[in-house]
Amino acid sequence: MNTKTLTRTSRKLSLVLRHKPEVIGLKLDASGWAEVSHLLAQLERHGTAISRAELQYIVDHNDKQRFRFSEDGLRIRANQGHSIEVELGLRATPPPKVLYHGTARRFVDSILRTGLERRSRQHVHLSDNLETAIKVGGRHGKPVVFHVRAAAMAADGHTFFRSDNGVWLTEAVPTEFLRLLE
Numbered sequence: 001m002n003t004k005t006l007t008r009t010s011r012k013l014s015l016v017l018r019h020k021p022e023v024i025g026l027k028l029d030a031s032g033w034a035e036v037s038h039l040l041a042q043l044e045r046h047g048t049a050i051s052r053a054e055l056q057y058i059v060d061h062n063d064k065q066r067f068r069f070s071e072d073g074l075r076i077r078a079n080q081g082h083s084i085e086v087e088l089g090l091r092a093t094p095p096p097k098v099l100y101h102g103t104a105r106r107f108v109d110s111i112l113r114t115g116l117e118r119r120s121r122q123h124v125h126l127s128d129n130l131e132t133a134i135k136v137g138g139r140h141g142k143p144v145v146f147h148v149r150a151a152a153m154a155a156d157g158h159t160f161f162r163s164d165n166g167v168w169l170t171e172a173v174p175t176e177f178l179r180l181l182e
């Protein structure tokens with residue numbers, strides 16, 4: 001599979017496993033899992049035929065490890081990033097002292113007014129390093145980074161989760177825990 005096809009197929013997987021399974025008539029269970037055989041059949045039916053081995057390759061080589069197979073290899077799901085309601089079953093985990101959130105400059109005023117909201121996704125996404133935050137922010141425009149006092153939030157009763165691919169997730173970040181890094 002060449003790089004272009006790989007990226008295109010990986011994007012399609014993000015779409016159907018996180019946001020719109022219905023575009024290929026895919027069914028996810030309450031925890032976001034799809035049967036691999038059903039996924040491959042529906043992809044083929046909708047013009048994106050790939051083999052089981054190619055799917056394995058995409059899962060193994062995905063830059064952010066966005067997807068994972070179940071232990072028995074029969075099911076697949078996205079590790080995080082869902083907009084559809086799924087129960088990932090992640091364990092509440094104490095966060096590090098500081099986490100980061102990258103966003104675009106044009107969202108700053110609004111974020112300083114209302115805090116970080118999850119918007120269309122299930123959680124606000126945070127990273128434990130600046131580099132990732134800058135990259136995430138760059139997807140939306142000129143990147144800026146917020147410093148999040150995560151341990152203080154946890155002490156205040158906010159719950160944090162860490163997805164299988166290392167993204168920190170929480171419901172919302174109130175303004176008092178946010179500081180814009182200049």
Ligand code: HQG
Pocket residue numbers: 014064066081102103104107110111114115116117118119120121124125136137140167
């Ligand atoms: C912003 C990618 C105005 C928020 C990344 C963000 C991540 C507000 C945007 C994952 C706001 C939502 C998620 C407020 C939040 N006012 N804007 N009060 N609160 N926002 O894409 O965090 O490559 O849903 O700052 O790596 O950018 O897809 O979230 O800019 O892990 O695997 O609203 O997606 O992963 O945008 O990215 P998104 P995100 P993948």
